[in-house]
Amino acid sequence: MSLVKNFFIALSNNAFLNNTAKKVGPSLGANKVVAGSTIDEVVETIKALNRKNISVTVDNLGEFVNNRQDAIAAKEAILDVMKAINDHQLDAHMSVKLSQLGAEFDKVLAYENIYDIVAKAKSYHHMHINIDTEKYDSLFDITQTLDRLKSEFSNVGTVIQAYLFKADVLIDKYPDLRLRLVKGAYKESPYIAYQDKDEIDQNYIRLIEKRLLTAKNMTSIATHDHRIINHVKQFIDDHHIDKSKVEFQMLYGFRSDLAESIANEGYQFTIYVPFGDDWFGYFMRRLAERPQNLTLALKEFVKPKTIAILGCVGLSTLLFSLLYRKK
Numbered sequence: 022m023s024l025v026k027n028f029f030i031a032l033s034n035n036a037f038l039n040n041t042a043k044k045v046g047p048s049l050g051a052n053k054v055v056a057g058s059t060i061d062e063v064v065e066t067i068k069a070l071n072r073k074n075i076s077v078t079v080d081n082l083g084e085f086v087n088n089r090q091d092a093i094a095a096k097e098a099i100l101d102v103m104k105a106i107n108d109h110q111l112d113a114h115m116s117v118k119l120s121q122l123g124a125e126f127d128k129v130l131a132y133e134n135i136y137d138i139v140a141k142a143k144s145y146h147h148m149h150i151n152i153d154t155e156k157y158d159s160l161f162d163i164t165q166t167l168d169r170l171k172s173e174f175s176n177v178g179t180v181i182q183a184y185l186f187k188a189d190v191l192i193d194k195y196p197d198l199r200l201r202l203v204k205g206a207y208k209e210s211p212y213i214a215y216q217d218k219d220e221i222d223q224n225y226i227r228l229i230e231k232r233l234l235t236a237k238n239m240t241s242i243a244t245h246d247h248r249i250i251n252h253v254k255q256f257i258d259d260h261h262i263d264k265s266k267v268e269f270q271m272l273y274g275f276r277s278d279l280a281e282s283i284a285n286e287g288y289q290f291t292i293y294v295p296f297g298d299d300w301f302g303y304f305m306r307r308l309a310e311r312p313q314n315l316t317l318a319l320k321e322f323v324k325p326k327t328i329a330i331l332g333c334v335g336l337s338t339l340l341f342s343l344l345y346r347k348k
């Protein structure tokens with residue numbers, strides 16, 4: 022993994038920077054990839070995408086939840102978004118993280134929270150709830166949660182990270198669930214995950230093909246990689262895969278022209294729309310994936326509004342690298 026990638030992943034994990042950035046609101050270019058701070062703003066974004074025949078999965082951003090009150094507040098905030106989606110009859114569902122619901126300090130509470138969300142979603146015309154995958158340490162919690170929920174609900178699914186050696190096990194385990202397939206966004210050990218980009222890409226393609234041939238539910242191919250998208254389209258044609266059982270997904274603000282052209286070709290398309298004040302970790306992971314995304318931030322550098330947070334980020338980064346070098 023490159024130094025640049027390590028650097029941005031480390032920033033994404035820094036609680037102080039995340040909390041500082043929260044006070045400022047989406048900034049440094051993050052406002053191009055985060056759809057505002059309020060439900061009204063995200064509703065407008067969803068409406069605009071729906072008009073283009075594009076569905077949405079909403080992420081009410083939240084990181085570093087480490088107390089009961091914040092975990093319950095996160096659940097309530099997610100329920101509010103779901104209500105807005107239902108009230109406005111939008112074509113949208115939710116992506117949630119178990120860490121946001123308390124899984125890092127109280128697994129029982131996290132389960133109660135996700136249960137309430139999935140149960141409410143069911144009452145909203147079976148709205149889908151996707152449990153996003155995070156660091157490998159939390160994967161066991163996700164599978165345990167899914168195993169309990171899926172005996173009662175069919176409107177829940179998760180994400181398979183192709184960099185994991187054990188991704189195959191999950192594909193085999195959940196043919197009946199709606200699954201999103203991604204390359205994987207976190208820094209993982211070479212003992213459990215491929216590190217080489219080509220190896221990850223090859224495994225990703227292999228897993229997509231396996232899933233498309235065995236799935237009994239929707240498969241979401243979530244990537245900005247046009248080479249992989251083209252390969253998948255060809256595979257769908259060659260193997261007569263039912264197009265109602267497969268969709269492409271991209272993140273809000275990235276490759277919008279490509280997303281629209283794929284949707285216009287008749288493929289189902291969903292955009293992952295994050296919103297809220299807790300934007301920093303999400304944005305740093307996007308910079309880690311593709312340092313060219315820094316151009317989003319560079320365009321904002323000249324604006325005076327960003328100077329305060331830049332100073333803070335710069336100072337903290339310096340402190341962080343000094344500490345890091347000592348280890």
Ligand SMILES: Cc1cc2nc3c(=O)[nH]c(=O)nc-3n(C[C@H](O)[C@H](O)[C@H](O)COP(=O)(O)OP(=O)(O)OC[C@H]3O[C@@H](n4cnc5c(N)ncnc54)[C@H](O)[C@@H]3O)c2cc1C
Nearest residue numbers: 153154180203204205206243244245246270271272275293
């Ligand atoms: C909808 C969605 C949901 C996700 N959910 C999760 C999750 O739950 N857990 C998780 O770990 N990860 C998640 N991810 C992140 C994912 O794991 C990858 O880290 C991320 O998508 C980057 O990989 P990529 O497949 O887009 O292509 P990359 O490997 O980043 O890029 C491959 C190639 O595609 C082209 N390309 C990529 N981006 C651009 C661009 N912006 N402009 C022009 N060309 C570009 C370039 O040629 C590049 O070399 C999600 C991603 C998406 C899209």
